[in-house]
Amino acid sequence: MSFDYDLFVIGGGSGGVRAARIAASEHGARVGLAEESRMGGTCVIRGCVPKKLMVFAAQAGLMEAEMRGYGWCDATAGRFDWQVFREKLDAELRRLELIYRAALQKAGVTIHDQRARLVGHHEVELADGTRLSARHILIAAGGRPAKIGVPGEELAMVSDDLFLMDALPKKMLLVGGGFIACEFSTIMAGLGVETVQVYRGDAVLRGFDREARDMATLQLSQVGVDLRLGPTPTLLERAGEGVRVSFDDGSAEAFDSVLFATGRTPYTAGLGLETTEVRLKPNGAIEVDEWSQTSVPSIFAVGDVTDRVNLTPVAIREGHAFADTVFGARPRTVDHSLVAAAVYLRPHELGTVGLTEEQAKARGPVDVYSTVFRPMRSMFAGSDARVMMKLLVDPATDKVLGCHIFGPEAGEMIQLAAIPIGMGATKAQFDATIAVHPTAAEELVTMRHPSRRHEGLGG
Ligand SMILES: Cc1cc2nc3c(=O)[nH]c(=O)nc-3n(C[C@H](O)[C@H](O)[C@H](O)COP(=O)(O)OP(=O)(O)OC[C@H]3O[C@@H](n4cnc5c(N)ncnc54)[C@H](O)[C@@H]3O)c2cc1C
Numbered sequence: 001m002s003f004d005y006d007l008f009v010i011g012g013g014s015g016g017v018r019a020a021r022i023a024a025s026e027h028g029a030r031v032g033l034a035e036e037s038r039m040g041g042t043c044v045i046r047g048c049v050p051k052k053l054m055v056f057a058a059q060a061g062l063m064e065a066e067m068r069g070y071g072w073c074d075a076t077a078g079r080f081d082w083q084v085f086r087e088k089l090d091a092e093l094r095r096l097e098l099i100y101r102a103a104l105q106k107a108g109v110t111i112h113d114q115r116a117r118l119v120g121h122h123e124v125e126l127a128d129g130t131r132l133s134a135r136h137i138l139i140a141a142g143g144r145p146a147k148i149g150v151p152g153e154e155l156a157m158v159s160d161d162l163f164l165m166d167a168l169p170k171k172m173l174l175v176g177g178g179f180i181a182c183e184f185s186t187i188m189a190g191l192g193v194e195t196v197q198v199y200r201g202d203a204v205l206r207g208f209d210r211e212a213r214d215m216a217t218l219q220l221s222q223v224g225v226d227l228r229l230g231p232t233p234t235l236l237e238r239a240g241e242g243v244r245v246s247f248d249d250g251s252a253e254a255f256d257s258v259l260f261a262t263g264r265t266p267y268t269a270g271l272g273l274e275t276t277e278v279r280l281k282p283n284g285a286i287e288v289d290e291w292s293q294t295s296v297p298s299i300f301a302v303g304d305v306t307d308r309v310n311l312t313p314v315a316i317r318e319g320h321a322f323a324d325t326v327f328g329a330r331p332r333t334v335d336h337s338l339v340a341a342a343v344y345l346r347p348h349e350l351g352t353v354g355l356t357e358e359q360a361k362a363r364g365p366v367d368v369y370s371t372v373f374r375p376m377r378s379m380f381a382g383s384d385a386r387v388m389m390k391l392l393v394d395p396a397t398d399k400v401l402g403c404h405i406f407g408p409e410a411g412e413m414i415q416l417a418a419i420p421i422g423m424g425a426t427k428a429q430f431d432a433t434i435a436v437h438p439t440a441a442e443e444l445v446t447m448r449h450p451s452r453r454h455e456g457l458g459g
């Protein structure tokens with residue numbers, strides 16, 4: 001049977017673009033790709049990239065205070081102009097979008113700028129009605145922000161809207177305690193917005209190392225976020241130009257805008273999956289095996305739509321491995337067990353790889369090497385900001401099971417620590433490394449004695 005394409009990719013985000021490009025340019029496949037919105041997907045257009053640029057924009061106040069501590073007595077950040085920033089941001093995103101598009105075109109991928117849906121195991125239908133057949137179909141449709149189902153929540157923004165605001169709100173409520181809520185609370189407070197964050201748990205960033213969570217929770221308040229642990233919104237109502245929010249503790253308050261950062265849902269609705277035998281998980285994510293293959297042999301899925309580890313480099317790796325396996329005769333899977341990540345807070349970020357202290361303790365005996373200190377940089381400036389470095393070590397094998405860093409540029413540091421840890425490095429090998437002095441990171445190779453040992457479950 002002949003097909004229009006060897007591969008048809010639905011979604012031009014991190015996973016889809018990489019898979020299409022590698023299948024076409026390195027393995028000679030005839031590839032078509034449909035993108036209903038802007039090329040580059042969540043990360044480039046409404047995620048990692050604009051977010052990180054906003055993080056940089058938001059640190060002027062902290063730098064001003066630090067520089068005053070270093071003798072720049074009149075240091076002042078001056079006035080932030082959202083319009084100027086947004087115009088630059090829009091231009092940068094347009095530039096990146098064109099680069100993604102050009103890379104696909106150079107690889108020989110045919111781009112269809114419209115929505116696609118499945119109409120069978122080898123066929124897709126585009127929004128204009130065109131039907132195209134393909135030997136293989138890759139679903140890389142990503143996810144969509146999810147709200148929580150309270151009345152009036154349509155009055156609230158989701159993360160996609162943040163990058164399109166005409167003006168900064170004066171007073172903003174952020175709902176949630178995950179990556180997005182914490183990063184954007186830091187950003188908004190840093191840009192001078194009166195920022196309130198509500199989170200129903202007792203410390204933000206559930207799932208991360210508890211000690212790091214406590215430090216992140218404290219830091220949010222220290223950078224001016226009014227963090228309220230416990231309450232959850234129950235009702236949103238329009239109040240003049242703003243929104244009045246009622247909470248489950250009986251309180252109510254008005255805000256200029258509200259952001260729900262309460263997780264993301266795999267974007268499988270309306271994808272035509274009912275015309276196939278592709279199995280879904282209970283939350284709507286596409287079920288795949290280690291090869292990213294669905295329950296239908298000709299259909300694969302990568303990235304957030306599969307809800308494995310929802311990070312850009314993971315989607316990219318899954319897309320690349322899929323293309324090499326199916327079109328390059330180089331079968332390889334992706335190891336999701338040891339993925340480093342960072343939460344971009346300010347002044348200190350959280351970098352993490354491997355097991356948390358809680359997970360390591362549940363697994364068996366573990367030695368915890370942990371140090372919390374005031375780094376010379378901020379201490380000199382009069383700041384009380386603290387850094388944490390933590391290594392979790394298996395006493396039987398001496399292998400480092402996890403590393404957690406709360407400090408300036410922790411994302412940069414954890415990227416490097418992830419290499420030896422991924423290679424199975426022992427604590428003795430960390431110790432054998434001569435320190436780089438004076439740095440904060442040198443603590444990773446100078447912690448001689450465990451701060452504590454857990455004997456394992458119940459220990
Ligand atoms: C605010 C925010 C900040 C983030 N920050 C980070 C970070 O700092 N680091 C990090 O690693 N990750 C970050 N992430 C997560 C990261 O963006 C995602 O994990 C990543 O983009 C997933 O890639 P993907 O290819 O699976 O999907 P996406 O990038 O979402 O791409 C899916 C694409 O498919 C298109 N599409 C969907 N359905 C169809 C259809 N039927 N037809 C045609 N096109 C379709 C969509 O328009 C979209 O362009 C962030 C996410 C958000 C929301």
Ligand SMILES: NC(=O)c1ccc[n+]([C@@H]2O[C@H](COP(=O)([O-])OP(=O)(O)OC[C@H]3O[C@@H](n4cnc5c(N)ncnc54)[C@H](O)[C@@H]3O)[C@@H](O)[C@H]2O)c1
Pocket residue numbers: 148175176177178179180181183199200205206232261262263264309310311341342343344
């Ligand atoms: N730096 C990064 O790598 C980065 C940054 C942003 C986003 N991301 C990715 O995007 C994903 C989505 O981010 P997110 O912050 O929206 O999700 P998240 O899963 O990290 O956090 C969701 C938050 O919403 C809360 N929540 C969920 N349901 C609720 C309810 N009914 N009532 C009150 N609170 C509720 C949760 O308790 C949690 O705190 C992340 O999981 C991550 O994979 C990564």
